[in-house]
Amino acid sequence: GDSVTQMEGPVTLSEEAFLTINCTYTATGYPSLFWYVQYPGEGLQLLLKATKADDKGSNKGFEATYRKETTSFHLEKGSVQVSDSAVYFCALRSSGNTGKLIFGQGTTLQVKP
Amino acid sequence: EPEVTQTPSHQVTQMGQEVILRCVPISNHLYFYWYRQILGQKVEFLVSFYNNEISEKSEIFDDQFSVERPDGSNFTLKIRSTKLEDSAMYFCASKGQTNTEAFFGQGTRLTVV
Numbered sequence: 001g002d003s004v005t006q007m008e009g010p011v012t013l014s015e016e017a018f019l020t021i022n023c024t025y026t027a028t029g030y031p032s033l034f035w036y037v038q039y040p041g042e043g044l045q046l047l048l049k050a051t052k053a054d055d056k057g058s059n060k061g062f063e064a065t066y067r068k069e070t071t072s073f074h075l076e077k078g079s080v081q082v083s084d085s086a087v088y089f090c091a092l093r094s095s096g097n098t099g100k101l102i103f104g105q106g107t108t109l110q111v112k113p
Numbered sequence: 114e115p116e117v118t119q120t121p122s123h124q125v126t127q128m129g130q131e132v133i134l135r136c137v138p139i140s141n142h143l144y145f146y147w148y149r150q151i152l153g154q155k156v157e158f159l160v161s162f163y164n165n166e167i168s169e170k171s172e173i174f175d176d177q178f179s180v181e182r183p184d185g186s187n188f189t190l191k192i193r194s195t196k197l198e199d200s201a202m203y204f205c206a207s208k209g210q211t212n213t214e215a216f217f218g219q220g221t222r223l224t225v226v
Contacts, residue, residue: 032213043219044156044204051213089156098169099144099208101215103156 002027002094006104009087013080013111021075021088021107023064029095033057033066033073038087038106047075047088080111115139119205119218126195126225134190134221136205144208145188146215147180149173149201156204162188195225 007022025031035047035057048057053068062077073090090104118137126132138145147159160170162180179191188207192199202222206215 034214036217044206044217046214046216049214091156093213096169098161098163099215100146100158100161100169101148101156101206102158103148105155 002031002092002102004090004092004102004104006088006090006107009106010108010110013109015082015111015113016079017111019075019077019080019084019109021090021109023073023075023090023104025071025073025090025092027071027092027094031092031094033064034091034093034101035062035064035073035075036089036091036103038089040086044089080109082111082113085109085111115216117205117207117216117218119203119221121221122219123222124224126223128197128225129194132192132195132223134192134203134205134223136188136190136218137186138188138205138207139209139216140186142207142209142212142216144168144215145180145182146206146208147190148204148206148217150204150220151198151201159190159203192223195223197225199223200225 003026032051034049036044037047048059050057050066056065064075087106091101120135145162150156160174161168202220204220205218208215
């Protein structure tokens with residue numbers, strides 16, 4: 001079945017460092033891809049999305065490009081801030097019509113001042 | 114901005130008791146979901162609901178679970194006889210007809226003792 005694999009965490013960076021969180025997927029058909037963020041004590045918020053190959057999603061300085069050839073959707077940010085400390089989830093919406101999401105295991109990011 | 118609302122934010126219950134988790138989805142959305150996140154683990158799909166019936170459910174969603182949309186605004190998840198392993202954060206989500214992404218509530222933390 002469909003699945004999502006994220007890099008192991010936690011990831012600890014200094015402020016203004018470059019961030020990459022790897023995400024790869026296995027899916028039949030043409031899924032939509034998402035990054036959700038969970039700040040401490042809060043729910044899941046959509047960070048960005050891409051619905052077809054070569055699309056780039058971007059929001060709040062974060063970017064991810066839908067790479068069909070490598071089945072990847074890596075999250076990047078050029079300069080992280082302390083406020084970016086959170087758990088980041090990569091997810092796919094399978095091509096079936098129920099719209100359910102399949103999540104990766106989450107990657108904890110801690111940014112130190 | 115419209116949002117998905119869940120109540121209560123935290124519920125403690127004794128093993129074997131019934132619990133009902135409540136959600137108010139975004140008003141014009143048509144697809145409704147429940148997910149759960151056991152502490153430190155990935156977010157897992159439980160069930161999707163569309164047109165007043167379950168459209169898909171996972172293996173986790175056994176006979177102890179049920180969902181209902183009793184009045185056109187609320188969407189509930191009932192666990193008939195809770196077990197210790199039901200302790201988790203439960204997220205409700207909703208999606209509109211034209212949205213690609215689902216919007217999540219803040220979650221209900223269920224603790225079974």
